[in-house]
Amino acid sequence: MTKGTLNPIAIFIAITILSATVGATSTADDVIESVENFYKNLNKDKLVLTKLKYYIHANFGVGPTQTVFEVARSNITGPSTNNFGRILIIDNKLTVGPDVNSQKVGQYQGMNAYSDFNQASANMNMNIIYTDGEYKGSTISILGRQPVPEKIRVLSIIGGTGLFRFARGTVLASTYSSDPATNVGVYVYDIYVVTPFVGKSHKAV
Numbered sequence: 001m002t003k004g005t006l007n008p009i010a011i012f013i014a015i016t017i018l019s020a021t022v023g024a025t026s027t028a029d030d031v032i033e034s035v036e037n038f039y040k041n042l043n044k045d046k047l048v049l050t051k052l053k054y055y056i057h058a059n060f061g062v063g064p065t066q067t068v069f070e071v072a073r074s075n076i077t078g079p080s081t082n083n084f085g086r087i088l089i090i091d092n093k094l095t096v097g098p099d100v101n102s103q104k105v106g107q108y109q110g111m112n113a114y115s116d117f118n119q120a121s122a123n124m125n126m127n128i129i130y131t132d133g134e135y136k137g138s139t140i141s142i143l144g145r146q147p148v149p150e151k152i153r154v155l156s157i158i159g160g161t162g163l164f165r166f167a168r169g170t171v172l173a174s175t176y177s178s179d180p181a182t183n184v185g186v187y188v189y190d191i192y193v194v195t196p197f198v199g200k201s202h203k204a205v
């Protein structure tokens with residue numbers, strides 16, 4: 001194909017693929033299956049897949065136990081039905097079970113910025129900080145778009161440190177419970193994290 005020309009067959013294929021992708025309404029089960037299959041088919045000779053499951057405890061209630069703080073809002077955030085322009089800074093506890101007093105693995109820290117005019121959706125810029133257990137000292141960096149009303153929110157793992165150096169992966173985030181009386185939300189994170197295979201001597205430093 002010469003520069004500047006557009007191949008009509010290529011355009012047709014691109015539009016067909018695009019409309020199939022955009023038009024498909026995927027259920028929560030479709031999303032989970034697609035992610036499961038993707039990671040099942042990884043080349044395990046070169047990559048190590050680690051599956052993790054954690055519970056995140058967010059306390060929105062004002063007081064000494066608060067863990068989510070609004071630090072800024074735009075002048076259209078109030079009238080916006082989607083929290084547009086609202087920025088939250090967060091330091092939530094991360095545990096292995098849904099009970100806040102179950103074994104702690106670390107903290108989930110960072111920033112959420114609501115940045116969608118049409119849906120309550122936060123741009124997540126977060127880190128898992130391991131303070132306890134086998135990954136103590138390591139971190140996982142998560143970036144992604146979290147559309148709050150959706151059952152499964154898919155986030156990207158874009159890096160890490162220590163045992164998660166060079167990490168890539170996917171987080172399936174969902175709501176475990178949300179209590180308007182206490183203003184506490186508990187979220188389940190099903191994490192698929194892939195790191196390069198570097199032998200058994202790999203240790204977090």
Ligand SMILES: *[C@@H]1O[C@H](CO)[C@@H](O)[C@H](O)[C@H]1NC(C)=O
Binds near residue numbers: 075076
């Ligand atoms: C937001 O602020 C800008 C400038 O500060 C102003 O022009 C605009 O009218 C304000 N919008 C609302 C909804 O208050």
